[in-house]
Amino acid sequence: MAIRSVSLDNNPCRSCDVRELAICAALNGHELDRLNAIVSVVQIAPQQTLFCEGEPAHSLFNVTRGTLRVSKMLVDGRRQITGFLGPGDFLGLAFNDTYAYTAEAVTATRLCRFPRTKLEALLEEFPALEKRLLGVASNELAAAQDQMLLLGRKSAAEKVASFLLLLADRAKRQGRPANSVELPMTRTDIADYLGLTMETVSRTFSRFETEGAIRSERAQVVIERPEALEDLAGR
Amino acid sequence: MAIRSVSLDNNPCRSCDVRELAICAALNGHELDRLNAIVSVVQIAPQQTLFCEGEPAHSLFNVTRGTLRVSKMLVDGRRQITGFLGPGDFLGLAFNDTYAYTAEAVTATRLCRFPRTKLEALLEEFPALEKRLLGVASNELAAAQDQMLLLGRKSAAEKVASFLLLLADRAKRQGRPANSVELPMTRTDIADYLGLTMETVSRTFSRFETEGAIRSERAQVVIERPEALEDLAGR
């Protein structure tokens, strides 16, 4: 088993890097101790599965490090990636008894795991936490609607441009330079996120590069002319 | 102004048709009175707008009768319908200060309106209501992910088949025959929901009819061979 739990001796939540981004921001010091009491840290290696669509949803998670992909599949193997998650993102918000999607690591990933029943008990006690969760869900819903617009109505170039700008926004929100974005995922992952093929994604990157809109190096893209991408992305 | 409010004399919530479907199911009799105190009934005619994307989100709604469409647009007019809402569905769950989408009536529609600030105050008092809202959001999120899979990875025939089966499921959940579904929306609406053109939707309906999978009459479709659609829909 590649998933291993690490026990916590003190309360690392208090000094957590992503505390302000995560649901934990809803709690004060004492409450945070209570949360810490039910949490365990999980680490998974690239390409490994955190959980699968259809599995009983015993845990909820908070990403603290690395990148995950969340996806759904058709029986014949066609795949749709519904999101890439990074530090601060919450995961597992399917209040049925089974996960509605699969979650896999893109890079080495570290997460906080909350047993569902125990987290639900804490929700009763701390309404602020429940409110925060509702906020998270609302934001995800808004993002999902943007993605539907992208999948249903944008051209390949518009999709790729929107994707790059989304990553740039995230980088900025995490206090990193917004003109240089990391691309830890493969072209196939990007294609499955945008409803395209790998080849179309690759061609579009090449086109953007020859047009001077981006400069592509290894697992990183430098956005040279954001305005060119913004025109395409349609906003 | 086409939107008119109707004042309530007693507490019609108690005898509401959709009470068990809506968020109101989370409340008991006394609590329901409190909810009733902040609610107003709104009626809108076909094709009229309930609210627009970007407008300040002062109200939340619950549909009690009719069908709405919820959509987003690109600057050049391309449109993506992210959902059709019917009796019992909740609307306006964008906990930012502005609506993330436009809501318009497909048929004559009646809704309960909750002023946002007042509903939020009630949420503080009745945690069950907040829990219910989180459940609603989770369900919508799961539906949104299904729709992303459809938009990104399904063929035209698969999309139309999935759509018909979705409507059949809804009809069944509302206690109506599952083999005969109402289609109050236009072909263009369906196309904008499925990420297709009107023409492709029309051709696909025709094909299903010549194949004997459906029988199409006016604003209604009879599903003759659900298994044929299920094969296509991929589940």
Next chain:
DNA sequence: CGGCCTGTTGATCTGTTTCAATTTGGGTGG
């Protein structure tokens, strides 16, 4: 009765996919 909006059907066109051949680059073992 006539006009208009919605839907259907046909013909053609095009963006994206599919299939296929190279190229690149990072990791590994000799």
Next chain:
DNA sequence: CCACCCAAATTGAAACAGATCAACAGGCCG
């Protein structure tokens, strides 16, 4: 440390699903 290997990415050519353009039919309302 270098050469090799394999997965990922790139690029080209051909095929195709769905879009676009266009003509026409039907139903509804004024």
